[in-house]
Amino acid sequence: MATRLDDRMRAARTARLRQVVADAERLCREKGERLTPVRREVLRLLARSEEPLGAYALLAQLRRQRTGRVDAPTVYRALDFLLKLGLATRIESRSAWVLVDRSARSDASVFFLCNTCNTSVAIENLGVADLIADSARSLGFQVNRPVIECSGTCASCSTPPVTTPTGQERSP
Known part of the structure; x- marks a missing residue:
């Protein structure tokens, strides 16, 4: 229900x-x-x-x-x-696509990709975007599309299951 x-x-x-x-x-x-x-x-x-x-x-x-x-x-x-x-x-690392949060700067997105459950979360990080822009400028490099992807394990998958008094495991 x-x-x-x-x-x-x-x-x-x-x-x-x-x-x-x-x-x-x-x-x-x-x-x-x-x-x-x-x-x-x-x-x-x-x-x-x-x-x-x-x-x-x-x-x-x-x-x-x-x-x-x-x-x-x-x-x-x-x-x-x-x-x-x-x-x-x-x-890029997954040869897959995600929806873009149009309220965020596209050049400032950092993608966190869980290797266990395959979820992805994008956050806007202006500091990283500015660092890339400054570094590219100092090198005379033209960036077409900055891609920042971090693979790892999300909080849900990192949390060990809780064992109930009856010995059964469940997610917290």
Whole structure:
């Protein structure tokens, strides 16, 4: 049975998904681009996921949801489009993509990737972004896209399970 908390969390996710799509539609109008049905669905899949998604994982999900034929080049074109508009970014070490927080500076994102549960968290770190910009400037180097990824173990996966009085293990 769903609790009120579950219902509130589901409502918050639904509202976030609507906002992501509305923001993408607005951005497309401003730039004279089209958010096609496939692009929209790839965006939704990225927005729903807590972990980076590879192109073939996206393809499998699209094939389950759509009645028309979808192939890998179609997914890659949709991802390239979302990347170009700054709606998604590629996690280089995983050959996967995540939704971008458009309220943060894209050059200041640091991605923390859990090797155990595959979740990803992006934080904005202006100090790191400024350090990269200053270093590049001193070298006369033109940075196309700074990518900072940290692999490790998230707090949830690092916390040992709690043993109950009956000897069963459960997450804290």
